[in-house]
Amino acid sequence: MNCYLSESGxxxxxxxxxxxxGNAVSSLSQLLNDQRINIRMPEVTVVSLGELPDQMxxxxxxxxxxxxxxxxxxxxxxxFLLPLESARSITASVSGGLxxxxxxxxxxxxxxxGNIVTAGYINAFAGLTGFKLIPKPPAVAVDxxxxxxxxxxxxxxxxxxxxxxxxxxxxxGESDIEGFLCMIPARDSFEIxxxxxxxxxxxxxxxx
Amino acid sequence: xxxxxxxxxxxxxxxxxxNILTKNGFDIAGExxxxxxxxxxxxxxxxxxxxxxxxxxxxxxITAIKEIMxxxxxxxxxxxxxxxxxxxxIDALNAGARDFVVKPFQPDRIVDAVKKALTA
Numbered sequence: 494m495n496c497y498l499s500e501s502g503x504x505x506x507x508x509x510x511x512x513x514x515g516n517a518v519s520s521l522s523q524l525l526n527d528q529r530i531n532i533r534m535p536e537v538t539v540v541s542l543g544e545l546p547d548q549m550x551x552x553x554x555x556x557x558x559x560x561x562x563x564x565x566x567x568x569x570x571x572x573f574l575l576p577l578e579s580a581r582s583i584t585a586s587v588s589g590g591l592x593x594x595x596x597x598x599x600x601x602x603x604x605x606x607g608n609i610v611t612a613g614y615i616n617a618f619a620g621l622t623g624f625k626l627i628p629k630p631p632a633v634a635v636d637x638x639x640x641x642x643x644x645x646x647x648x649x650x651x652x653x654x655x656x657x658x659x660x661x662x663x664x665x666g667e668s669d670i671e672g673f674l675c676m677i678p679a680r681d682s683f684e685i686x687x688x689x690x691x692x693x694x695x696x697x698x699x700x701x
Numbered sequence: 702x703x704x705x706x707x708x709x710x711x712x713x714x715x716x717x718x719x720n721i722l723t724k725n726g727f728d729i730a731g732e733x734x735x736x737x738x739x740x741x742x743x744x745x746x747x748x749x750x751x752x753x754x755x756x757x758x759x760x761x762x763i764t765a766i767k768e769i770m771x772x773x774x775x776x777x778x779x780x781x782x783x784x785x786x787x788x789x790x791i792d793a794l795n796a797g798a799r800d801f802v803v804k805p806f807q808p809d810r811i812v813d814a815v816k817k818a819l820t821a
Contacts, residue, residue: 587717613783
């Protein structure tokens with residue numbers, strides 16, 4: 494069954510992406526509570542794993558990457574990438590200026606931001622599907638985009654072959670913060686989601 | 702004065718919680734980085750209250766709440782987690798948590814939850 498490659502499957506992935514990112518960005522704006530954030534329209538695309546590094550504007554750029562593996566009703570992987578300048582500005586903002594460098598405390602702050610942003614996404618996804626989604630503790634690294642993606646993809650390559658890539662952009666009063674959020678659902682997991690949401694849709698049309 | 706035991710796997714969040722709580726006049730009994738540390742530190746420090754993250758390495762917060770409640774059924778624990786899913790909030794409250802604060806939070810929300818749990 495190739496429902497995840499059909500047009501409606503891609504549409505569904507986009508919709509999950511849009512709702513998830515809306516919630517994730519709300520969490521981020523709450524974190525940066527003193528700054529007004531303008532959100533650029535999120536770009537949600539579905540790409541194959543092999544294409545992912547090329548989708549990043551600068552695969553050779555150094556970024557802070559947060560990786561979260563999610564279990565529970567279904568399995569999925571979340572990756573949140575922040576260019577270093579963005580990681581530094583967010584860290585400074587959330588710490589009230591106390592932490593400005595990506596040292597041990599700075600990375601810990603980046604990890605917490607990644608944790609909250611990915612949780613915003615996961616919570617929206619759980620609300621949409623009625624699933625219980627339980628993330629494992631996040632991992633954080635600072636490296637080249639392609640190196641971070643490579644090491645994560647090596648782990649998930651066996652089971653999944655597409656990624657929901659959500660490029661998000663935010664502008665704050667002080668500085669431009671941009672970030673990339675990717676969700677990689679396990680193939681079997683996506684089929685479960687697809688069936689569940691279609692059931693919900695037909696229930697609603699049946700009742701209404 | 703025993704004070705509050707802060708449990709969170711990220712050092713940054715422990716620092717943030719510690720700053721908020723100490724500024725509002727609370728004492729800190731200790732800081733735990735996972736569920737196992739929280740249980741051990743609960744036994745050794747007997748804090749007035751515990752703040753508990755859910756997603757942590759080694760032992761998660763919900764299991765830690767259950768274990769602490771076995772040690773002290775009157776333990777006061779409030780959850781402070783980004784995982785605001787209904788099912789997990791219910792799990793935490795059933796395990797014995799008094800309140801559930803979803804990250805990101807405003808400092809006032811934490812202070813209110815702590816005050817409320819301490820006076821209940």
